[in-house]
Amino acid sequence: MGLCGYSLLPVLLFLLSGVHDASSYNPSNCLLNDVQGTWVFQVFEGQGPKDNRINCSKLGSPKNKVVIHLRGLNVAEDHISSSGFFTIIHKKGFEVVLNDYKWFAFFKYEGNYRHWTVYCNETFPGWVHDVQGKNWACFTAKKSSDENIRISEARHGQETNSNTHEFGKPINRAQNSWTATGYEKSNVNQMMKRSCHSSFPRPKPVSMSQIMLHKAQTLPRSWDWRNVNGVNYVSPVRSHGNCYGSYAFASMAMLEARIRILTNNSQTPVLSTQQIFSCSEYSQGCEEGISYLTAGKYAQDFGIVEENCFPYLDGRATPCSPKNCPRYYVSEYHYVGGFYGACTEELMRLELVEHGPIVSLFEVYDDLPRHRKGIYHHKCNGGMFCNVKLINFEVLIIGYGTDEETGEDYWIVKDGLGTTWTETSGFFRVRRGTNECGIEGAAVAATPVPRL
Numbered sequence: 001m002g003l004c005g006y007s008l009l010p011v012l013l014f015l016l017s018g019v020h021d022a023s024s025y026n027p028s029n030c031l032l033n034d035v036q037g038t039w040v041f042q043v044f045e046g047q048g049p050k051d052n053r054i055n056c057s058k059l060g061s062p063k064n065k066v067v068i069h070l071r072g073l074n075v076a077e078d079h080i081s082s083s084g085f086f087t088i089i090h091k092k093g094f095e096v097v098l099n100d101y102k103w104f105a106f107f108k109y110e111g112n113y114r115h116w117t118v119y120c121n122e123t124f125p126g127w128v129h130d131v132q133g134k135n136w137a138c139f140t141a142k143k144s145s146d147e148n149i150r151i152s153e154a155r156h157g158q159e160t161n162s163n164t165h166e167f168g169k170p171i172n173r174a175q176n177s178w179t180a181t182g183y184e185k186s187n188v189n190q191m192m193k194r195s196c197h198s199s200f201p202r203p204k205p206v207s208m209s210q211i212m213l214h215k216a217q218t219l220p221r222s223w224d225w226r227n228v229n230g231v232n233y234v235s236p237v238r239s240h241g242n243c244y245g246s247y248a249f250a251s252m253a254m255l256e257a258r259i260r261i262l263t264n265n266s267q268t269p270v271l272s273t274q275q276i277f278s279c280s281e282y283s284q285g286c287e288e289g290i291s292y293l294t295a296g297k298y299a300q301d302f303g304i305v306e307e308n309c310f311p312y313l314d315g316r317a318t319p320c321s322p323k324n325c326p327r328y329y330v331s332e333y334h335y336v337g338g339f340y341g342a343c344t345e346e347l348m349r350l351e352l353v354e355h356g357p358i359v360s361l362f363e364v365y366d367d368l369p370r371h372r373k374g375i376y377h378h379k380c381n382g383g384m385f386c387n388v389k390l391i392n393f394e395v396l397i398i399g400y401g402t403d404e405e406t407g408e409d410y411w412i413v414k415d416g417l418g419t420t421w422t423e424t425s426g427f428f429r430v431r432r433g434t435n436e437c438g439i440e441g442a443a444v445a446a447t448p449v450p451r452l
């Protein structure tokens, strides 16, 4: 343990717990082997029209049951077809695509910040529709009870004390364009295993094919979407204000850049992040969200209007009221490598150069706000917040390279924190090839459809 000062961990676990509504926090940490096995998906009618306006908070009358087997790393099958696909989504839910239907739900959990119980064998009501985006219904999924089942519990309340709030203050003082908040109250043991340098346990990368490896070796030694033969394809950095819903900013920034790339900069829309914060049931506003479900699933199911049709209101939980404007959809979205757990540094560079910027998780530690220049890597210096992750961030990766003097490999990251945060005008570099702060753990890509 040494330098890492674990004794403070239990107290810090609930960093700033009072700042936001704990009910919007999703504590799930379900893993691949929790999900592998046989599931029963019970379909319900839901309320309202059978399109994307369906309301699954009241399930309505039950319809058929579908039995689905999730096997191996990503295979979904039923008694008819074995050509299906599944992926876990950042340990919080899963998506299944089988027989031209797409199923998505979050794992069920209950409790409060003092004691969460996560049921990796059940889900909250989720959404199902065909791959054309039609024929919507609601469903709940239950793993058949003879499978091995893991219930994950996390208790933190006893260790927190009334001074908890104090711990956020130094962080907020260190910078002023974002606010530290509810620290991920995930599995304490996992946290304890974290070393100073390596990051949280990521899904084990799947070994890459020789073909892909060879392809990656032929990529340019450096790349920067701000300057490809003198042309910039990256949309301007935006300020978050008080909303740290970085997943939405990074997601929109990816779609914006990719639209520019696909149209040779003849279309340069700025997309509405407020629409995500106000409208998406696949995320929790400023509090929490996942790019796979934002740049990917939400954009595919609902489309995104431009900024001027639903201007940014500091991410406030205002009613979902975009103007009736044209929307940008995505035709496809995926975890780099095909599913959660398949990401590698080489595949990230391939996706980046061939298709455009990608979104990646990035864990923010207390030393990041103090980072000013050079290539960032998390340094555990024994300080109060040593090894304590402040928030889960998602960032846009726009390029990569190698430092000429030191030989250190890096990613170029658009942090979306606005221009006031660092002296880097919204861009900084992160060590590449070592899964620094989880950045190579689960990158996400999506393909937007430009206007005609």
Ligand SMILES: *[C@@H]1O[C@H](CO)[C@@H](O)[C@H](O)[C@H]1NC(C)=O
Binding pocket: 047, 055, 056, 057, 058
């Ligand atoms: C869905 O239905 C519930 C219960 O009837 C209601 O409280 C909620 O506002 C509805 N949600 C939407 C988005 O209409």
Ligand SMILES: *[C@@H]1O[C@H](CO)[C@@H](O)[C@H](O)[C@H]1NC(C)=O
Binding pocket: 119, 121, 122, 142, 143, 144, 145, 149, 151
């Ligand atoms: C999930 O596991 C818990 C604990 O074993 C059990 O109480 C619950 O009934 C299980 N759910 C299903 C759908 O089997």
Ligand SMILES: *[C@@H]1O[C@H](CO)[C@@H](O)[C@H](O)[C@H]1NC(C)=O
Binding pocket: 264
């Ligand atoms: C892309 O745009 C640039 C600058 O306007 C132009 O010079 C170039 O010919 C365009 N490329 C294509 C393939 O249209």
